[in-house]
Amino acid sequence: MSGARARNGEPDTGWIFGYFAPLTLLVYLVMPHGYLLDFATSYMLKDQLHASATQVSLFRLLTAIPVYLSVVFGLTRDLWNPLGLRDRGYFLIFAPITAVVFAWMAYAQLTYATLFIGMFLVMFFWRFVSAGQWGLLALVGQEKLMSGRLSALWNIMSSVPYILGALASGWIAEHLPPRQTFMLMVVLSLLMFLFAFWKPKAVFAHAYDKPQARGSDLLGDIKRLLKHRAVYPAVLIMFMFQFAPGSNTPLQFYLTNKLHASDAAYTDYYAIFVSAFIPMFFLYGWLCKKLALRTLLWIGTIITIPQLMPLAFVSSASQALWLALPIGMMGGIAAGAYYDLAMRSCPPGLQGTLMMMVDGMYMLSYRGGDLLGAQIYASSPTHGFLYCALATTAVYALILPVILLIPKELIATADGEKNPKVEAEMLSEIAETSPA
Numbered sequence: 001m002s003g004a005r006a007r008n009g010e011p012d013t014g015w016i017f018g019y020f021a022p023l024t025l026l027v028y029l030v031m032p033h034g035y036l037l038d039f040a041t042s043y044m045l046k047d048q049l050h051a052s053a054t055q056v057s058l059f060r061l062l063t064a065i066p067v068y069l070s071v072v073f074g075l076t077r078d079l080w081n082p083l084g085l086r087d088r089g090y091f092l093i094f095a096p097i098t099a100v101v102f103a104w105m106a107y108a109q110l111t112y113a114t115l116f117i118g119m120f121l122v123m124f125f126w127r128f129v130s131a132g133q134w135g136l137l138a139l140v141g142q143e144k145l146m147s148g149r150l151s152a153l154w155n156i157m158s159s160v161p162y163i164l165g166a167l168a169s170g171w172i173a174e175h176l177p178p179r180q181t182f183m184l185m186v187v188l189s190l191l192m193f194l195f196a197f198w199k200p201k202a203v204f205a206h207a208y209d210k211p212q213a214r215g216s217d218l219l220g221d222i223k224r225l226l227k228h229r230a231v232y233p234a235v236l237i238m239f240m241f242q243f244a245p246g247s248n249t250p251l252q253f254y255l256t257n258k259l260h261a262s263d264a265a266y267t268d269y270y271a272i273f274v275s276a277f278i279p280m281f282f283l284y285g286w287l288c289k290k291l292a293l294r295t296l297l298w299i300g301t302i303i304t305i306p307q308l309m310p311l312a313f314v315s316s317a318s319q320a321l322w323l324a325l326p327i328g329m330m331g332g333i334a335a336g337a338y339y340d341l342a343m344r345s346c347p348p349g350l351q352g353t354l355m356m357m358v359d360g361m362y363m364l365s366y367r368g369g370d371l372l373g374a375q376i377y378a379s380s381p382t383h384g385f386l387y388c389a390l391a392t393t394a395v396y397a398l399i400l401p402v403i404l405l406i407p408k409e410l411i412a413t414a415d416g417e418k419n420p421k422v423e424a425e426m427l428s429e430i431a432e433t434s435p436a
Contacts, residue, residue: 015202016144017153020137024157026192027133029164030098030185032122033064033363036165039267040172040181041119042252048178049112057249057374059112060367063119066127067363074356075222077131078215078349086208090132091196098125099189106182118182127356129192134359135352138343140203142212142351147343148288148415151336155281162274167267214430215349224429230345231354233405237338238358240402242365243395245373246308246388253377254311254385261317269317272324280332287333293340293411297403300334305396307331312389344410344422348430 029036038060045051045059066073082089105118137154141147172181207213215221225231246254255261255269287296307330314320339358346354369392376391377384409421 012202013146013149015200016140016146016150019198019200019203020140020150020153021157022195023133024137024154025160026188026195027129028158028161030095030188030192031126031130031161032119033060033067036161036168037181037185039165039270041115042249043172044110044115044178045112048110049115051112053249053253053374054371054378057367057371059116059119060249061371063116063123064363064367065120066124068360068367070127070131070356070360070363071353073127073131074135074352074354075218075350076128077135077352077356078221079218087132087136088196088199090128091192094125094128095189095193095196098122098129099186099193101125102182102185102189106179106186110178130359131352131356134355136203136207138346138351138355139207139213141343142346143207143210145416145418148293148336148340149285151339151343152281152285152288154339155284155332155335156278159274159278159281163271165267167271171264211426211430212348212351221350221353224347225350225353228345228347228350228429230407230410231347231357233402234338234342234345234354235357235361237399237402238342239361239365240395240399241304241334241338242362243369244308244366244392245369245376246311246385246392248366248370248373250370250373250377250385250388251311253374255317255320258385259314259317259320261320265317265321269320269324272321273328276325276328277332277335280329281336284333284336288336288340288415290414292414293337293344294403294406294408296333296337297341297406297411298400300332300337301396301399301403304331304334306393307396308389308392312386340415341406341411348426 032038042056042060045056051059077087077090082093085092101118101121105114105122108114108118137150138147141150176184216224251269252266255266284296307327310323310327311320314323342355342358343351373388373391376387380387409419409425412421413419
């Protein structure tokens, strides 16, 4: 049945999902700012190196510098074809390099300096892997007219490592020495290397030969990126969506210090919180084929605006755990819609550049908001977390006017529907950059 659909010009979704599901899972299991490693290193800092909340936030902020510069890695992906294998070449080269760094971290003495250097290097090398994954995902999403479904799939699969990390990191911190933690990451990095040898036709057949994949030279690509109107609201919305000053380090200290909960309560909260997104992502995968993206953007944003406020009024960790489920569900439609928008917004041949720009803005906002949140939290022992929640709510509300800046034709259709206006603009853009 799926083969017949592919022959009729419809995307072979079974094979496409079957490829991107494990790819996303592996990328996010190893990703150093994912919860599995991020939580583990934060506990190393807090419990073994006795770092303060501000020091932990600053460590997270600075080691993620390569992530803030993700656009450079994305542009590299769009211009450089390593080993003649395009995105698979990035997996084959940089996954084993990352494994070597993790091996060094496993046998180096645990100090603030070695942990910082190791995490910074891992952040740097894994950015190339992420660029390949993001560029390929967005390219296929555009070519197959399934950016909404691939957004849902990516959100679901990238949530799994966060859930595992939230559930396991507390146990890891108490029972697994840092050396064994880093050796686990060595194994996962090498699994990514082995995965790169798989090349299903449903994903790769002529994927790099179609109009959506056509780029130009470095200067031409930069000019096209700057002129592409859809780029700006997509990046700005993602930046604002992740600016949540109360959702990371302040919440950790709020639960463990003010509410006197254990370290496990914080990670349990995040496990429930992230798990709550998953049914909403499944719902988004169904809704995106029924409703235009414009409608989903408005609905998702309105629902998510007050997301963090209930936590400011809890009096125990158990209440926070009960609230984690509805709080997580409130953000699901918005997250699906924002990544759907990002994939649709990519200029031809610049999928890696824009998606990595979005990813970089995501992390810059996340880490910057976390550092600001730690300072806000420390400013008032009584109401610090409430101020963090109010700041988050205000920023989410400001996403609504940004939606008005998105080109109307880009979000006028549902997933799988052809959009003649967008196709014509794409072909016109390609014609302008083609040599005379």
